[in-house]
Amino acid sequence: MKPAPFAYAKARSLDHAIALLDGAPDARVLAGGQSLVPALNMRLSTPSLLVDINGLRELGEISRRNGHIEIGALVRHAQAERSSAIAQLAPLLTQAIPHIAHPAIRNRGTFGGSIALADPAAELPACLLALGAEIEVTGRTGRRSVAADEFFKGLFETALGPGDVLTAIRIAVPGSAARFGFAELARRHGDYALVGLAAAGTVHGGGLADVRLAFFGVGDRATRARQAEAALESGNLDAAVAALQHDLSPHSDVHASAATRSHLAGVLLRRVAAQLDSST
């Protein structure tokens, strides 16, 4: 379990990082290294060059601007977990982050790394879907913003191109009627979820509007359950649970069968719906 040989370069600036990436099409960004380094050791990934972005301080900040909270790509999970700005303006994240791995991994692992990796069972991609976040990408042609709904393309596949660096995540500051819910089931504490659900909605009249249900662990990527969202907006929880049969296509693996995942998704939907309701 030793990595194949690779070159290493420490980026001095974002431009430098992009230039380095540009020079080697199979280069990889090194952020917290918590996913990339094991992949290198198992030779699942054999890039010729690692571009280390850990020195880019400007990517490590959490700030509030123009009605958004902006989270830099290099913000560590642990830093986000403790952030009072995030607790206040994006409480869904504060709820979700303790489920990511273990403290030692959260100390190194980064926000951007989790989003860029797009593990189908990871918490943060689903949270971004539920929050309708914008993902800022910087590449050779400059900066662009991608909506979370457009960002996750498939199994470990995203809208990031070869020379791109994910630089920040932007989340609109929620209004007072916004409600959030989060739950996941993992065999052991800190494991990737068997099934998880990050949800958001707005209290509207007696019910919920703008419901966004983002499941993880039940497909090749974090997935919105759109029919279930509609059913929940119309106040029919049973119909929402039934709709998951159409919305989700869970897989079987060594940890759980597709039938179990499907059943658990329904259980989680009931639990999270109660959270959305009880927080009214």
Place this chain on the structure above:
Amino acid sequence: MKRTPDVAPIVTALDRPNSYIGRSVPRPNLARLTQGRAQYVSDITLPRMAHVAFVRSPHAHARISKIETTAAKQAAGVIAVVTGAELAKVMTPWVGVLTHLKGIKSAPQHPIAVERACWQGEAVCAVVARTRALAEDACELVEVSYEELTPVTDAETALDPTTQVIHPELEDNLTFERKHEAGAPDQGFAQADAIIETTFRFGRHTGVTNEARSIVADWNPGEQRLTVYQGTQAPHMMQNLFAKHLGLEEHQVRVLTKDVGGSFGIKVHTYADEMATVALAKLLRRPIKFVADRLESFVTDIHARDHRVKAKIGVTRDGTITAFEIDDLTGIGPYSVYPRTSGIEANQVVNLVGGPYTCPNYRARARVVFQNKNVMCQYRAVGHPIATSVTEGLVELAAAQIGLDPLELRRRNLIPDDAYPATGASGIKFEALSHHACLAHIDSMMNYAGLRAEQARLRGQGVHRGIGFAAFIEVTNPSAAFYGIGGARISAQDGATVRLDATGALFCATGVTEQGQGTEAVIAQCVATAFGVPLERVRVLTGDTDNVPYGGGTWASRAAGIGGEAAWQAGKALRANVLAAAASILQADPKKLDISNGVIVDADNGRERIGLDEVARVVYFRPDTLPPGFQAEMVATRHYVPRGYPFAFTNGIQASYLEVDTDTGFIKLLKHWCVEDCGTVINPQLVDEQIRGGIVQGIGAALFEHCVYDERGQLLNGTMADYLVPMAPEMPDIEVGHVVTPTADSELGAKGAGEAGTAGASGGIMNAVNDALRPLGATPITEIPMTPDVVLRALNKI
């Protein structure tokens, strides 16, 4: 027999002036281990040392048609690329059979596959290079052409006439079969008011050691001698095997085993890649290191426990068990592992089922079959979790069927505490057990009645909790009956040599080994107590075939019971020698002297006479002052092997309390109890931690650990991310109690304690889950691990 809630008593016979028996003294190696100053094999670096990495078969069964090594040989840093055929000229193959397992058969196994790979992960080529990384780089350049063969993966069909025979020369895929019948099982079942028949399934799993298997082999042509640094449980056994298969005399091989990061039975076998490393060192005439990485550990460290047991119990309305019957089938991979064989676990299942109970009617069959998966062999509590889960699973199903409390059913059937010596239905001999005392102890320790009341109350609120028990027996302190009589050169006896140094401190060399479990502490306690010095005056040496008495090492819960007794006797013998010298210096009667806290004292009143340092000074530097004709002997060696019984059986009972989330199928462990009887408790803390650690491994088996193979023989979860070891957040508090019934086979009276926890944990948890789910009309669960899939299926929710 004596019952103690937490701290074990000091047994009077052993209550020497400064006794350490029964005291939780810190282990002497603690500082070394916690300060990172231990010496693991990975820490060893020798001049000219090279590293080996192996190209491993991606197929479960394939003919190797060609191995192209040219590119690899030319790669940076590569010293040699060696195939199985080339290595077969250096080392002879081995066959894992023993004569006392009648009819067991296996095929010759080579250090590196020759012609055919028989499981995914078997080494097919070795690359030796300056560093492990360079060796791995070059492994990618070795081109192996395979011709895939049909793999045999399902044990259930391995014996079908249409199934391919893995080793054609053996004629079928049957490794070993044992049948046993005792009493009158048919009559027993005929007398029963209820017969429960079910099938238990146990997931294949492995023992994940903190330190992976590792070895450094160094052949010195000048000395014609091989020195092997190896993380092993049995250095002398390995010395014999390295010598035998390299064509050397045993004295030409030295095995050194310093610190070992956990073994659990994983490190007591012959591994092809370790044998290959030794052969490569001889071939290349330079030191070679091999440290298994996690990926290769999962496909090469022995697996265990893949059993399917059809089982049946008969019980009368008044709760008398009338018969047990089992049919065990287990698939052990393509080879019976050398030299202990892979027939032992199934053999143990036959030996142990029904073991705690008086019921004399028993029929058993066990079949062990070959298949194209990684090899299976002995892992902590060999066969015990299977036998205990089957027996105790049946007992609780029977209790539920006849509407009797499960503890009460046990009370009516466990062998009475005053009925010893006794013989079990399988023929196993018990010297003295304490099932009823243990049951009474756990009943009060867990407040069973109170828990039942709480369970009922919460049930009303929709909370589903369960209580499950598992009474067990454990094989410890084995005599030659385990391996020696079957022809294996595995020592059942062990020895200790104790020496007084020139300042009055003691040095003890022991044949048993330290795997991280605290052997050094236990040996030091025995020596210090028997001889009479403070613990810190005893230094213990383990794991060096040149310098310790010949012995078996650590396995089958023998290190404390057997090694401890040898150390105790050696300490006593040296005390007598030293008192003889002191008496001649003091011109006193040696019988009237004793040694206490490092000082020669008058035996009757404890008056200090002369320090040990002074005795040592005279003996070593002024022997001229001793009376003529007196020769002091400051070294004593003693050996010990149990002779009265083939095994010192221990016993105990465990209980699990847990909650099942019936929506998700998730199981939350709330509490676990174990009351066990390992005889004299030398170090209560070490015993308790052995029990707790063992229980945690049993919890792993019950809920998490599983080597999942597909029908092509591919291991699907061979990484630490996918193979779930039990971790702290999911573990319950574990309370341990003791009943003490010393064995009369030794003066110390200590039996083993290393496997009791693992023996009973998974069965207790399975019973507790069924207890929780029974009122919901669930199908009883009889398989482990109990994943959400399994629980939800039992609840009919998926």
